[in-house]
Amino acid sequence: MKYIDSDKLAKGLRKRLVNLNDKKVLIAQLLETEEEKDSYTKVNCHGFGRIRSFSNYSLHLRNSQKNKNEQIKPLLRGCDNSKVLLAQAFQIAGCNWNCWYCFVDMSRRIAQIKNGEYFSASELVGMFLAVEDINILDLTGGQPDLVPEWILWVMEELDKRNLRNKIFLWVDDNLSTDYFWKYLNDGQIEYITKFPKHSRAGCFKGYDESSFSFNTGVSSRLFQRQFDLFKRFIKEGMDMYAYVTFTNKEDIHLDRNIKLFMDRLQRLHHNLPLRTIPLKIVSFSAVRSSNQENFSHALTFQFEVYSAWQNELYNRFDSREIDLPYEKISLA
């Protein structure tokens, strides 16, 4: 199989994604895309943003496809539990991976200038503030770490407007690049990691080398890099959460491989499995429109993997620990 050279791709994408002189970032235009048709999110800000509402956490994996009413542990992103959480997301227009299940149209993740627009942090924060009743600002993609300065500039803008500690900032990361250390200096890293009401979610794209490659289209050797990067973030004191996607072809050693995956997480921190949220992959519009291959088996198989994960979780933790809110699990 021919894999993407994701490091080379990242380098090329970064050049088009950022204008360092003007401190601007290329944000994807989502109007008239497949992504716009998905019902779990609503495009706004003239197509340059979208709103996510979190109430029943329908994209968290549950025990069974059929049991849609099963209680799910919320991920509150620093907000209180009593209301529906609303997040304003902005998507950087590039990603160096090519997950078959990606919810973003290909044209919106290859840094095409004609399918996006450059925005400063001030313009993005301005758009965010113009939307009513939003609790969370979500910097997503794409792969936000292709331009780690983006997070810094947004934080500086929030500071400038006296909004430190008033707005929750959520950042996604596919754990593929070390640009956070490559392009930021020590002072900037410290400023980001200490910024209050701010978390980063690192997404493990599979539970072993084979599922990782199947999902991302990149070489299996990059699977370990995801753990190495996550470890570095924890070491820096970043408030980290983990996502994992469980889609795969088939796995005759599933229980063993899930054990090994949990061992790997626990090598980073004993509690990390408790802060790891299995995500449900659904047939997003962008997937339906672009994929020739039939991935329906992988969509079903993820529930089997989830059962193995749950069994292993109960082998290693008691139910009191498992029921603790994600926010209360310490990785310190």
Ligand code: SF4
């Ligand atoms: S890492 Fe995220 S944005 Fe990139 S291809 Fe995969 S799902 Fe899409």
